[in-house]
Amino acid sequence: MIELFLVFLVFGLLGVVLVFMNKLLGPKKPNPIKESPFECGSPYLQEGINPVPIMYYMVAFLFLLFDIEVVFFFPWALVFKEMGSTALVIMFAYIFVLVVGFVYAWKKGAFKWEL
């Protein structure tokens, strides 16, 4: 066990030391091009990524959310018989919360593609 820890310790510390050594010893001659995220020695011509419409993300989010929430229906369906009416009440409560979220998203204009 101790050997194992020593190994972790030595290599962990080594990593830290190397990070700092770089900082301490490395020559630093920054210029704007070097500072840019994708440095390759020549000035870049355009932004790396073309903007994607923000609504795209919004819809993706909402889809993911409601999709995941619907997944919870499957285990519910499995135990529905044993639980009886309680299950129904619980599911209604669950759906109620979902509906509130849905109404909220709707009123906030999350479904309008054009802003």
Add this chain to the structure above:
Amino acid sequence: MSDIFWLIPFVPALSALILAVFGTKLPKKYISYQACGAVLISFGISIISFIGLLQTPQQNYPLVKNLFTWIHAGLFKANLSLQFDPLSAVMALVVSLVGFLIHVYSVGYMAEDKGYSRYFTYLNLFTFSMLLLVMASNIVLMFVGWEGVGLCSYLLIGFWFEKHSAATAGKKAFLVNRIGDAAFLLGILFIFIHIGSGEFTAIHQAVGGGAVTQGVATLIAILLFIGATGKSAQIPLYVWLPDAMEGPTPVSALIHAATMVTAGVYMVSRLNSLYAFSAAAAEIVALVGALTAVYAATMALVQNDIKRVLAYSTISQIGYMFIGCGVGAYTAGMFHLYTHAFFKSLLFLAAGSVMHALSGELDMKKMGGLKKYLPLTYPTFLVGAIAIAGVPFFSGFFSKDAILTSAFAKGEYFIWALGIAGAVLTAFYIFRLIFLTFHGKERMKPQVKEHIHESPPVMTIPLIILAFFSFGAGYIGLPAVLGQKLNVFNQFLKLGGHEAHISMGIEWLLILISIAVAFTGIFLAYMFYILKPYVPSMMASKYPRLYKVLYNKYYVDEFYNAAFVNSTIKGSELIYNHFDLKVIDGAVNGTASSTNFSGKILSYFQSGLIKDYALVFLLGVVIFIGYLLF
């Protein structure tokens, strides 16, 4: 009804709080009504409680009201509890009555001051602290009041803090009192160590039941008495009181004459069983009191500042009270406290009225012949002077006589003789004051003279009321020769201590001596300052050294400055230069800079970059878990 007494201190406290918060926004008229009204309510409650107390059977004394347990840490327990018994009742009545009159007087005196609301805030706060002091049922709470009045005193002495001398005087009072308070605090600590409780009843029981040895009792009593010499301006800690006259005159009357400075006398009376148990401590109290009584009176002889004369007179009169306490006649001491509160505040307020008339003039050499200009101030001043001089049928006579008789009866002839000597001086200096101020040639500057005017009714009415009390207050404590039953005060207070009795003949003789002494003093003053006004200056030039010594107050201030203040400053400079600068500062600066430096190093890690944060986090995890594993 008798359990409402706990409200007495809190009414002024509430008023002080309101004034402190809203004071600057309120109209002056409202401030005056509220500040005076609060103290008047306190006085009313005091009377009601006093009547309730009379109706309570004596075995139920003292009435105690525990508001809540304030501190409870192991052995050390202090309740916020107030008590009401005859002693507290007398003090509460005196404080609230005199306090009320002085509040009213201040309305006129301070009318033009820009710190009006601040003044009344302090004054109400003082009343609260003083009432707390006299009604506390344990010594810790009493100490709170003790410090509270000290604080207010400091604030009010330095009330006109733009004036350098006022600020310095405040500082001086504070520092001198601090010496006494340190001893007082030590005394409290010893009480807790040896008795285990600060409740007065517990202390009385412990002392009465023999739970403490004579030595311990003496130690505690002396430590507490040192505290009292600070607060009550006795030898050797009296030096602050004359300077304290830098404060507004009503403040001098209330704090530095009638109430706060007598706190030491109250304390000794409150712990009378302790002082009765320790003969040595009682002897010291009596001796210090007697010496102070004469010593301060000699200094009062030659002062020209009207308020300073009264200040030394106060020191001297408190000395008398301590004689009473020291010879075991606590009632007599308290009686003198009670009468003194009236006539001394009267004298101060009347002096304030004189100053008011003369646009703030304090020097008696620039007064004279004021009798006809101040038709109300003069007679009231005269009543006060007669009372303090010990002329028969006035209050001061009865109380001073009670003290001296007790001293004689106890066999303390030396102390009695000192007291008699002091009495001659007292009568002399107070009538010197009267003659210089109100009689003789008019020595004012012409431009001052034009403006001389009697004070407004708001100032003179308190004077008249106080004059009435200065005359009549003594009749509740008539001497024993007129019949034991007549001394209502004595029977009501019933403080411990054995008052030795002497035969009627001797007592009559003592009374006659007192009377003779008083008149001698007055006559001498009359001779010196009216009949042969050239005598004093002639004497002064004939005995220049004596005069100078007296005028310069025995050079005590200079001595203290040279012996303590300067040596302290020198010593501290020495320490500062050699030890402080090099060792302590070195260490502190070293600590500060190393603290700062480590702060700098540590903030280096706070780079703002999430990767660094995560790295630190991860290192923490590795070390923590690694430690747990091995």
Add this chain to the structure above:
Amino acid sequence: MNSFWALSPLLLVVLAALVVLLLEVFLKKETKDYLAYLSSLFLAGCGIILMIFWDKNYSYFDGNFLLDNLALVFSLLLTLATILVILISIKYISLQGANYGEYYALLLFALSGMLIMVSSQSLLIIFLGLEILSISSYSLAGLRRENPESSEAAIKYFLLGSFATAFLVYGLALMYGSTHSLEISSIIRFLTTGTHLNLMLLVGLGLIIIGFAFKIALVPFHMWTPDVYQGSPTPVTAFFSVGPKVVGFAVLLRIFHFYWETAFHTQTLMTALWVISVLTMVVGNLIALRQTNVKRILAYSSIAHAGYLLIALIAQDPTSLIFYLAVYLFMNIGAFTAVTSLGRKGKEYVELNDYSGIGFKYPWIGATFAVFLFSLAGFPPTGGFLAKFFVFASAVRKGFTPLVIIAVIASLISVFYYLRIIVTMYMKEPSPSMQILTRNPVLFSVLFLCLYGVLQLGIYPGNVLGFIRQAVAAMPLL
């Protein structure tokens, strides 16, 4: 007692959140203030229910959700803190233009997460509550969307928070692996019967502690605190400095409570915590010395206070821990309220220089702020003094004298930077440009409520201590 009522305070808070969320989209912008009052009303109801449930011990979900007195005390503290934060937010969000209705809903969701955490008997449910709290917190931190600092705070909090959560989950897994349960009661049963020191268990425990140490900002898991506190909207900062801290210590108390009682109670973990506590106090106070941003000073101060709180945990004294948390709630929210009151349209005054002469210019705010700072520094007669006193006293009694000595030195250092604010407020000339717009009665009442709390707990702590003692006495096993 098994009863559905156990869920009622929690459901009320969730219901409030949903109602507020729905109303928000239907209401006009000017009327959104009402949402704050509505939320406070709901929370007040929740608080009343919590008080009614005193001594009732309702539980649900097979005892996994238990409203014992301890949970009630913590729930009450958290509800109170949330009400105060909501009240001080009203003016803030209108002045700083962050008038988003979801703000209140997010606060309420965060509260519901915290309520779940303090009343759960199962580590899994506690984790669930923690996630609800965390996700709401991330959004709250970034609420001032157009302010880059705020976004920075949100992203930092989110990334580091997820990082910490990973460790927590790993710890839970190890715990489950070694004891076959995540229910605290069955873990206790397992531990009291087992006798050998299980490394897996110990590491699991350590990782769980790390997870919560992140939330309560113990060094070295504190790095997020200053940046997040500085960037978040000030009321939210007040919330972060109190809510997660209370809840983190509540959970640690429950975990440690069984740890103290079992055969596994070794010195190892205690020593590690000892070191962490010292580090937290020293580092928090030292870095605070160099700060010039008041919010950042308070952030480091809150780190330092976590260190003092940890002492109570080490000394195994739940009473003084809870008392300290109660005092901390009042003085810290009070301090942040004072900071909040010093703002005007679109501008917050958070640099130390802005505070020059505040004491004279705005005497009420200055004076109360000074009292809170004195309390944080631990001067009598404020609550801060008594809280520290109780914690240190019980630590000395348990024999942790060196720790207490370090703590006292650390609090001495802290006096410097607290006093520095007071000195700036009272001894420097006010700057004429500094101007706050309106006097807000709601802010003032919160300020005075906190003042009252600080002084009441400092001068007459008897009845509050009585409640806390009752709650602690009802803890099983102790």
